[in-house]
Amino acid sequence: xxxxxxxxxxxxxxxxxxxxxxxxxxxxxxxxxxxxxxxxxxxxxxxxxxxxxxxxxxxxxxxxxxxxxxxxxxxxxxxxxxxxxxxxxxxxxxxxxxxxxxxxxxxxxxxxxxxxxxxxxxxxxxxxxxxxxxxxxxxxxxxxxxxxxxxxxxxxxxxxxxxxxxx
Numbered sequence: 001x002x003x004x005x006x007x008x009x010x011x012x013x014x015x016x017x018x019x020x021x022x023x024x025x026x027x028x029x030x031x032x033x034x035x036x037x038x039x040x041x042x043x044x045x046x047x048x049x050x051x052x053x054x055x056x057x058x059x060x061x062x063x064x065x066x067x068x069x070x071x072x073x074x075x076x077x078x079x080x081x082x083x084x085x086x087x088x089x090x091x092x093x094x095x096x097x098x099x100x101x102x103x104x105x106x107x108x109x110x111x112x113x114x115x116x117x118x119x120x121x122x123x124x125x126x127x128x129x130x131x132x133x134x135x136x137x138x139x140x141x142x143x144x145x146x147x148x149x150x151x152x153x154x155x156x157x158x159x160x161x162x163x164x165x166x167x
Contacts, residue, residue: 027046074137100144
């Protein structure tokens with residue numbers, strides 16, 4: 001629920017870059033705190049649930065990546081389930097990927113999922129739930145789940161991420 005109240009990062013989240021058009025922000029704080037340059041064609045991301053969602057400024061990202069990392073201590077777990085809601089308002093040339101590192105970010109050996117848009121051929125606001133089961137974390141105390149958006153050089157609407165859950 002971090003983005004329900006304010007921007008992340010926190011002890012468990014890292015946003016790279018910290019600000020600028022390639023940064024992740026709470027959906028209504030990008031222009032005030034994130035130093036986003038251009039509006040998104042009047043588009044305003046509406047959270048899936050709660051008071052906020054993570055928003056990547058694809059509209060002005062110009063194909064440049066931005067990452068949102070979740071740090072996990074999985075010492076007592078060989079596998080986990082990851083659930084999240086992903087939003088893309090228009091088909092575009094965005095690419096959104098989720099990676100796993102078991103060694104504190106020195107390498108990301110597994111690409112867990114690659115998404116191009118919410119529903120191929122469908123326009124309009126669509127939140128889609130993605131559930132990744134039995135993700136092998138191998139009892140690592142230094143796991144990182146990396147959410148990475150590459151932006152869109154053709155200026156479609158922003159990417160949203162909400163209700164991230166680990167079990």
